[in-house]
Amino acid sequence: MEPLSENACFGGSQLVLRHGSRVCACDMTFGLYLPPQAQDGPVPVLWYLSGLTCTHENAMTKAGAQAHAAHLGMALVFPDTSPRGEDVADDDAFDMGKGAGFYVDATEAPWASHYKMRSYVADELPGLLGDFPVDMDRQAITGHSMGGHGALTLAMGSPGRFASVSAFSPICNPSASDWGRKQFAAYLGDGDHAAHDASLLMADRGFDGPVLCDTGTADQFADLLRPETLAQAMAARRQPGAFRMQKGYDHSYFFVQTFIGDHLDFHAEALGL
Amino acid sequence: MEPLSENACFGGSQLVLRHGSRVCACDMTFGLYLPPQAQDGPVPVLWYLSGLTCTHENAMTKAGAQAHAAHLGMALVFPDTSPRGEDVADDDAFDMGKGAGFYVDATEAPWASHYKMRSYVADELPGLLGDFPVDMDRQAITGHSMGGHGALTLAMGSPGRFASVSAFSPICNPSASDWGRKQFAAYLGDGDHAAHDASLLMADRGFDGPVLCDTGTADQFADLLRPETLAQAMAARRQPGAFRMQKGYDHSYFFVQTFIGDHLDFHAEALGL
Numbered sequence: 162m163e164p165l166s167e168n169a170c171f172g173g174s175q176l177v178l179r180h181g182s183r184v185c186a187c188d189m190t191f192g193l194y195l196p197p198q199a200q201d202g203p204v205p206v207l208w209y210l211s212g213l214t215c216t217h218e219n220a221m222t223k224a225g226a227q228a229h230a231a232h233l234g235m236a237l238v239f240p241d242t243s244p245r246g247e248d249v250a251d252d253d254a255f256d257m258g259k260g261a262g263f264y265v266d267a268t269e270a271p272w273a274s275h276y277k278m279r280s281y282v283a284d285e286l287p288g289l290l291g292d293f294p295v296d297m298d299r300q301a302i303t304g305h306s307m308g309g310h311g312a313l314t315l316a317m318g319s320p321g322r323f324a325s326v327s328a329f330s331p332i333c334n335p336s337a338s339d340w341g342r343k344q345f346a347a348y349l350g351d352g353d354h355a356a357h358d359a360s361l362l363m364a365d366r367g368f369d370g371p372v373l374c375d376t377g378t379a380d381q382f383a384d385l386l387r388p389e390t391l392a393q394a395m396a397a398r399r400q401p402g403a404f405r406m407q408k409g410y411d412h413s414y415f416f417v418q419t420f421i422g423d424h425l426d427f428h429a430e431a432l433g434l
Numbered sequence: 435m436e437p438l439s440e441n442a443c444f445g446g447s448q449l450v451l452r453h454g455s456r457v458c459a460c461d462m463t464f465g466l467y468l469p470p471q472a473q474d475g476p477v478p479v480l481w482y483l484s485g486l487t488c489t490h491e492n493a494m495t496k497a498g499a500q501a502h503a504a505h506l507g508m509a510l511v512f513p514d515t516s517p518r519g520e521d522v523a524d525d526d527a528f529d530m531g532k533g534a535g536f537y538v539d540a541t542e543a544p545w546a547s548h549y550k551m552r553s554y555v556a557d558e559l560p561g562l563l564g565d566f567p568v569d570m571d572r573q574a575i576t577g578h579s580m581g582g583h584g585a586l587t588l589a590m591g592s593p594g595r596f597a598s599v600s601a602f603s604p605i606c607n608p609s610a611s612d613w614g615r616k617q618f619a620a621y622l623g624d625g626d627h628a629a630h631d632a633s634l635l636m637a638d639r640g641f642d643g644p645v646l647c648d649t650g651t652a653d654q655f656a657d658l659l660r661p662e663t664l665a666q667a668m669a670a671r672r673q674p675g676a677f678r679m680q681k682g683y684d685h686s687y688f689f690v691q692t693f694i695g696d697h698l699d700f701h702a703e704a705l706g707l
Contacts, residue, residue, distance in 0.1 A: 222687065
């Protein structure tokens with residue numbers, strides 16, 4: 162584990178760390194924010210999964226989450242969105258390959274050798290956080306766009322792990338969207354696409370904790386996100402939670418930063434902070 | 435005035451605008467945040483001047499200022515840091531030419547034809563804000579690094595215009611620093627360097643309002659910033675204000691975002707909010 166940078170931030174520390182990933186078979190970089198309370202012992206942790214084209218850095222610099230995390234006493238983890246490196250397969254499209262791991266474990270060539278973002282985020286990276294003062298018995302998860310898809314599917318696919326899940330403008334129904342069908346076909350072939358579709362998982366099993374989802378009414382990608390499918394599935398299941406459409410907001414980090422405080426308060430309550 | 439983007443943010447609107455600049459003789463781009471209160475009438479305005487290598491965008495996306503501005507009811511202006519365009523003179527060094535206008539009006543070739551950032555920020559851009567619901571009788575100014583230098587020198591050089599001035603890790607004494615001597619020699623030749631040196635201006639005339647200055651004790655550029663010169667000058671003049679060294683913080687936006695709320699509260703009080 163190699164520290165790439167450390168910056169004081171709201172009385173805590175914003176770290177960027179690099180490590181060799183076994184499951185992705187390449188070096189991976191992630192951000193870790195430790196609030197001031199971590200100096201006195203382990204603190205709960207919120208995972209933030211980012212969207213298409215992002216690295217570990219986008220949310221770390223633009224979401225404004227550290228201010229709230231420092232106030233609440235919550236660590237934040239910002240993983241990358243795909244494997245990286247010259248020998249990692251890629252695609253000319255911005256929504257395939259690097260920056261577009263979709264939080265699945267690829268089974269098809271040429272992707273299968275590195276694109277294991279589900280196992281990376283669900284298994285490998287949590288195991289590495291033991292070196293830091295974070296309480297892995299108190300985890301929550303959120304994400305934006307492709308990362309909202311990742312947060313919702315990982316939470317529903319890992320019963321008992323996360324106290325709460327939230328999402329900003331998530332890709333809700335990738336198996337019926339151009340943000341999903343192409344990628345799942347490439348990465349998973351004929352594999353189980355429904356296991357990576359938040360709306361289908363919500364209909365099938367739901368989540369054993371509270372759910373918060375925000376999408377802007379002016380989101381320029383709404384047709385690709387298909388928020389109506391998750392709203393319907395949450396209501397049909399009587400899933401405890403809130404599904405909100407925020408008037409006038411779009412898909413940008415100006416939207417995320419506006420509501421990140423709400424989301425951190427939501428997770429803090431579920432985490433017992 | 436051409437709008438390049440508009441994003442809803444904390445109930446207000448983050449605009450990016452482009453216009454032909456008369457004084458810089460090129461197109462210029464700036465950010466303008468209008469808080470929700472601007473929908474009901476003109477609001478006070480805080481100028482944020484950015485540092486070396488920055489455009490209008492850095493602080494707009496990374497300083498976290500909008501959250502506080504929306505709460506207080508304050509507009510924010512984020513100017514660029516230099517003229518732009520293919521026919522604008524530049525230099526291979528990151529601290530000369532584009533992204534390094536130093537908030538002066540160049541008098542020397544090849545810079546004089548476009549590098550008029552003092553006049554641009556002090557005169558031309560304020561004149562263009564009349565199209566928006568901002569109260570130009572209630573202005574304050576802040577900035578980071580080279581932009582802290584800009585804020586302090588512009589405030590002290592424009593008596594009566596700004597209710598308050600603050601700075602994050604400002605270049606305090608450019609006429610005695612490698613961040614200043616080279617640039618002033620190139621842009622101003624043998625002109626009046628002292629008129630653009632915050633510590634010398636503070637010793638000579640001070641500021642007719644409160645001053646707030648924050649610098650990190652772990653600032654990697656401290657030797658270039660020379661904070662001790664401004665601290666000495668403020669205290670010697672009995673300048674009302676606060677000069678703070680913040681333990682463990684560096685020169686980054688993780689530092690700026692940590693204290694931006696303090697700075698906006700400081701300006702809000704001076705602006706009567």
